[in-house]
Amino acid sequence: MSSRVTNARAALLSLALLAAFLGAWEFSARSGGSGGGAALDPEYAALLGAAAAQGGQTGFPMPSEIAARLWELVRDPFYIAGPNDQGIGIQLAYSLARVAAGFLLAAAVAIPLGFLIGMSPLLSAALNPFIQVLRPVSPLAWMPLALYTIKDSSISSIFVIFICSVWPMLLNTAFGVSSTRKEWLNVARTLEAGRLKTAWKVILPAAAPTILTGMRISIGIAWLVIVAAEMLVGGTGIGYWVWNQWNNLSLADIVIAILLIGIVGLLLDRLLGVLARAVAWAE
Amino acid sequence: MSNAYVSVEGIARRYPGATIFEDLWFSVNRGEFVCLVGHSGCGKTTVLNILAGLEAPSDGVVIVDGQEISGPSLDRAVIFQGHALMPWMTAEQNVAFALSCRHPSWPKAKLREAAQAALEKVGLGHAAQKKPAQLSGGMKQRVGIARALAIAPKMLLMDEPFSALDALTRGALQEEVSRLVTEADQTAFMITHDVDEAILLADRILLMTNGPDARLAEVVVNTLPRPRDRANLHHMPGYHELRDHILDFLITRSRTLAGKQPAGWDPKAVPEVRPAAPQITPPPPRAAA
Structure with missing residues (x-):
């Protein structure tokens, strides 16, 4: 009861803060935006067009302009009008597809490998130095090597996603597996459950919540990295779109992209959260 | 000892610089309920783990059904603490x-x-x-x-199975186990430090001295007739002698006997006592008038 009241009040406060922020933004953009083009030679302005004539200083977009632009983009998100002009939905779909491919590939490698590392102290100690050195490397540092060897920009960005999402899943899986309760393993041993059966029926469910936590961290990192990777390799995707709109100097589009990236990231995290709840267990 | 289902032959657990127990010999017959009683640190749980096959002894062997064991088996089910x-x-x-x-x-x-x-x-x-x-x-x-x-399973191994429960629940579960084990004529080995639990359930009670260097000091044969139930256990003739004997052991003798080997001590033939047997216990002396 009291928590519902608090939730309602928190939501109200959130809305108020948002309104205040947008209001202040709108107000300051309106009052500061004018006056830049007054000193320009009108002939020069006519030659270059209004925007360029202001010396590249388009005013920072107002929330109302951004809302109008957002409506424009969202009304037809999946149009394709040429390689450089595709709907925002298509760009997001490209990015999501790359993240999904890299992430699933990483899961397919990291979870079985993490399982082995978690079960074998020897393997764990032997692989630990490699993992510790490679883990802190920015995934983008791999990009030149990927481009050189793979020779395909799209697959290279998938590889970068793979590299950045493999570590949290690997380490969490290994940790979850190695911290399986001894008593559960003893139960399996006294029941003469085979290795495979023990792994599948005891260790995997015991480690599943920890593994899911790793996957949740990974998908968050992957979604961060895909924007940067697509800015580098170009072509398609929301990261490329952001960079393209920067080159077009359409700041409203960039603000919109930031908003959409945030929302998609939130949804990805929630999706993994639902999965985590499905495998959670309580003592 | 042809009826022995389990025969423990000289097992020991040693760590570098410390011997928890050694030269432990005992057997559990088919259909028999044996309890191992001793203080913490005498290696009771290790003994059970060795019987279960979860741990290997530093020395000695365990023979089950005529075969030396090398690991856990479905024939020896464990009820964990x-x-x-x-x-x-x-x-x-x-x-x-x-x-x-x-x-x-x-x-x-x-x-x-x-x-x-x-x-x-x-x-x-x-x-x-x-x-x-x-x-x-x-x-x-x-x-x-x-x-x-x-x-x-052919044998049930229990490691203080009721120690984490409240007294009321513990009593109910003890009777439950007693009933189930009797029904199935189950061979069972249990670790406990609850004296009444041991008296209720066991046919024989093995008493261990304190560790380190713990050893089996005595085997108490429980001659109280079956079926026993908790409500009437303490009214049975011989119950108090049996209980006092075990308590005396736990309170003093487990400590005084620790680490010492009496002269002529044979770990393979630990003395058996029957404190509850009517022929040994004299009638309780009435207060002199």
């Missing part, structure tokens, strides 16, 4: 998991049916679909018992 149920499985799934190890060829439906039956035997038919987190401590341990008994 913590219930050791898998929290992600329902009660029924926990029992069915054990059954599926015993009977790999059984279809799912048959496993579920047998698991349900095993749970009904311990009075938990109604809780089959509950996860351990939804069960009380006593109910969890009941599921543990059902899991151990469902696979029809």
